[in-house]
Amino acid sequence: MTTQPIQPPAGLLEKVLLAVETEQRKTARRRFVLSSAGLLVLSILLIPAIKGFGTELMQSGFVSFFSLAFVNFTAVFSNWQDFALSLLESFPVVSAIEVLTLLGLMVASVSALITYSKTLLNRHLALT
Numbered sequence: 407m408t409t410q411p412i413q414p415p416a417g418l419l420e421k422v423l424l425a426v427e428t429e430q431r432k433t434a435r436r437r438f439v440l441s442s443a444g445l446l447v448l449s450i451l452l453i454p455a456i457k458g459f460g461t462e463l464m465q466s467g468f469v470s471f472f473s474l475a476f477v478n479f480t481a482v483f484s485n486w487q488d489f490a491l492s493l494l495e496s497f498p499v500v501s502a503i504e505v506l507t508l509l510g511l512m513v514a515s516v517s518a519l520i521t522y523s524k525t526l527l528n529r530h531l532a533l534t
Contacts, residue, residue, distance in 0.1 A: 431529050438522035445515040452508045459505050462498035471496055 463469055471492050475482045482489045 427529070431526070434522050434525040434529065438519065438526060441515050441519040441522060445512060445519060448508055448512045448515060452505070452512065455501070455505050455508055459498060459501040462501045466496040466498055468493065468496040468498070 471489070475489070
């Protein structure tokens with residue numbers, strides 16, 4: 407008794423490839439929208455973070471210490487170790503980390519946005 411190999415229905419490969427392509431397009435579109443929304447939210451959050459960082463720079467005295475280097479360089483040079491420690495102690499580290507984190511996330515979001523827009527554009531051009 408010989409068994410015949412089972413043949414797939416005609417057009418099955420094309421249907422599967424079309425379904426995969428459609429799902430990839432949906433995923434790329436979804437990621438593009440999420441990256442755009444993330445960039446918008448990060449941009450909105452960055453404004454008060456920068457304002458807060460500037461306020462803390464002024465309130466901590468960092469700007470005053472830093473400007474001393476340009477006003478009285480000889481005094482700063484003779485006491486450079488104390489001056490450097492004063493700068494380090496007065497620098498608002500938490501606010502700086504907050505701003506740098508938001509900027510890093512924005513760069514990652516823009517990178518993802520570019521990647522997904524290229525994917526969408528390539529898929530769109532392939533269809534036409």
